[in-house]
Amino acid sequence: MNNILCIKWGDKYDDSYVEKLKEQCEANCSVPFKFWCFTDKPTKDWHIPIPTTLDEFYDEDRGFFWAYRKCYMFKHQIPGDNRYFSDNSKFLFLDLDVIIHQDLKYFFDLPNDKPWIVRGWWNDIHTVKQNYAKHKSTPLNSSVIVWKKGQMMPVWDHVVKHPEVVFFTSPSLDNYLAHHWYDPWKEDGGFLRGFPQGDIYSWYKGNIFPHDMEKKKIREDHKICLFNNSSQTEGVNTDEIKELW
């Protein structure tokens, strides 16, 4: 079974983002799927309450923006929820602030020997390597992730085994994933595999370094446009995407 997941907590995004994402998926996916939203305010049958077991390890005062709640999706069974996903389930996670240009079937048809994640091709790989030990300039972006059931369990297991160190050391989930589950020096050799160039681009950062870096440009020949922007103040959303829905 194909599943599309999203997650919403706090006040950064209003409910219209979830509804719009659901609408976009229904309009752009030619294979059957179920849509789920992990939320801190569940009201619908396709809402899954976000667990809270990791809350105690996250220190907001450190100023890091750690989307650790995404990690609950990686578990075999959602903590505190009795919904069961069959063993052959496939998952496509989408951030709320994306624009879908093309058929999402593509993502469910990808070879599933490894999980897939956004490799931000707009990053200069030399900068990524230069800042690697500083936990800056991550090449990964967790706005879109594809995996089959159980495949991301090692990530969940690692986070729950070392939550204090993980949350203290990595400034973001993307950074954590890039350090522990991806290898910028051997890009095909890590646990996670990046979507190929031409699949996903960034509204605020561009597409492919160095030759296609025009910002705020729609590329409809790509599958998805991302709107998350690390230069924005965390927790603040410009709603610029709404003008393009």
Add this chain to the structure above:
Amino acid sequence: MVDHIKFTVDTAEDWKSALSLADKEDYKQCMKRIRDASTYSQLQSKLWLVSEIVNLGINIDRVLLIAGWYANFINPLLVDELGVKYILNLEIDPDVIKFSYKFNKRYKMHNISEQKCFYECKLHDVMYKPVSTANFDLVINTSCEHMYPMSRFRKLNENKNYLYVLQSTDDEQWDDHINCVSGPDELAEQAELVDIMYSGTKELNNGMKRFMVIGR
């Protein structure tokens, strides 16, 4: 007091070799970091460290460097001033491994019997995995501000009674200084040191205040 580093012909050859590698396109990201690792202040803090070990009169054969970066200054100081025979540097950056071997090739030559010291550098995050190599006389971490408190390292390696030399700072202006401390007391507290043999503060040439503690 140790106030200089011995710049021998072998040292010159190794450093030239490291700089030549940094000239290559694939490694152009490394030049700035090599410059940052080669400053007055970097050498100052390593000279301070080795001077205090010399003052304490401790015999040291085997050293573990935690996040020792290129080990371009600390290695010759440990070998020439303290007679250290084995150094293992555990790092998280693959580029650092390549360059630290270039900077220290003289300690990794073919004929081990002719070497003063044997140097290894491995990819290993000490906050996640215990150290598997045999015992060390001294554990040096001059990058405590960049990582989780050292109590974690002690817990992961609890059956090993290491002597520690730790350095850190209260300089919070840098993003990657994720664990600054207020002074040497807090640094020792973070590492749960009980037998403190040295504790001090030094203002470096770049204006940064550094703290150092030595103890078990």
